[in-house]
Amino acid sequence: MHVVIAPDSFKGTASAADAAAAIARGWRSVRADDEVVERPMADGGEGTLDAFEAAVPDARRMPITVRGPVAVQGRVAVQGRATDSAPIATHWLLLPGGTGVVELAATSGLSLVDPLAPFDAHTAGFGDAIVAALDAGVKRLLLAVGGSASTDGGVGALSALGARFLGVDGRPVGLGNRALGRLDRVELSGLRPLPDGGAMVLGDVTNPLLGEGGAAAVFGPQKGADAADIIVLEANLARFARLVPGVSAEAPGAGAAGGAGFGLLAWGAEMGGGAALVASAAGLAHDLVGADLVVTGEGRFDGQSEAGKAPSHVARLAAEAGAPVALIAGSITAEPRGFAASVALAGLAGDRAAAMADPVRWLEAAGARLASGHSSRTPGGT
Structure with missing residues (x-):
């Protein structure tokens, strides 16, 4: 057989x-x-890097150290940077031809957070890894977003890429969903440009950002949020979404990874099916x-x-x-x-x-x- x-x-x-x-x-x-x-196999969540590495000959691990996935008590420290949990030693994957694969689970993932921190977990480490891939000169990005620990709308990643999220006093609000409750202005003009080949979000869900099927309601409980927490998480995401022009909170996949899908759409990335891309890279149909x-x-x-x-x-x-x-x-x-x-x-x-x-x-x-x-x-x- x-x-x-x-x-x-x-x-x-x-x-x-x-x-x-x-x-x-x-x-x-x-x-x-x-x-x-x-x-x-993988579908954009935990293990996507490993699946690509196993499937693609000459794929190369690129070691990096990124910010830890939790802003401690939501405090804003000197120079407007949140106080973070311990840095994470991880890697992204460089494929032949110049495609970079970055996995959120390996940088800002649920398995890296103990205890869970539904209001203070963030995606800044994921953004740090994207920046490292851009600095290495990748021609295209595949961004695996499953397994997120946060509900920050991707603000942490966008901050690493050069966006600014400011309060009424004109100062950065910090990281995590808690910080979105203080948000007054979003400045995206400083974002790093996409690589020439663009960026594709590899996700396994099509949920919108808000509502009964949204990031907070559906995925908040697995990140430590109770019913009362979900109401606040949702309100903070809605506040953020109102301040971001040109991206619909109803876009399929906007609610992926605690709303990181929405943030990446705001950067200009496109949504794609994670499982289909991994299967294609692995030549699964032939097997x-x-x-x-x-x-x-x-x-x-x-x-x-x-x-x-x-x-x-x-x-x-x-x-x-x-x-x-x-x-x-x-x-x-x-x-x-x-x-x-x-x-x-x-x-x-x-x-x-x-x-x-x-x-x-x-x-x-x-x-x-x-x-x-x-x-x-x-x-x-x-």
């Missing part, structure tokens, strides 16, 4: 590469003679030709998973290639339509906590479960 294993990361527990390797080991423990191809089974997965398969996330895109490519596809997820809370088989790690482990405590073990077990239930052409499992 020819089996292609193409999962996204299991956020906070296993990278896409680690997940693919574990599933492959589990499969081979049952069917050692099968041809198993590992193709780690699926003649596959007897495709296995994909992610940490949580839910109602948002069909809106551009990696497993659903992999499933569409598999359908086009005429290959059945199986799903492995940490938890499954929505009907996995279009999948011939599905396995929830929480079910194998007994509960979600046990699965998260040892994800590699249960990913291997899931791979073995699928292999055990698979005959010559028909996948099985539960």
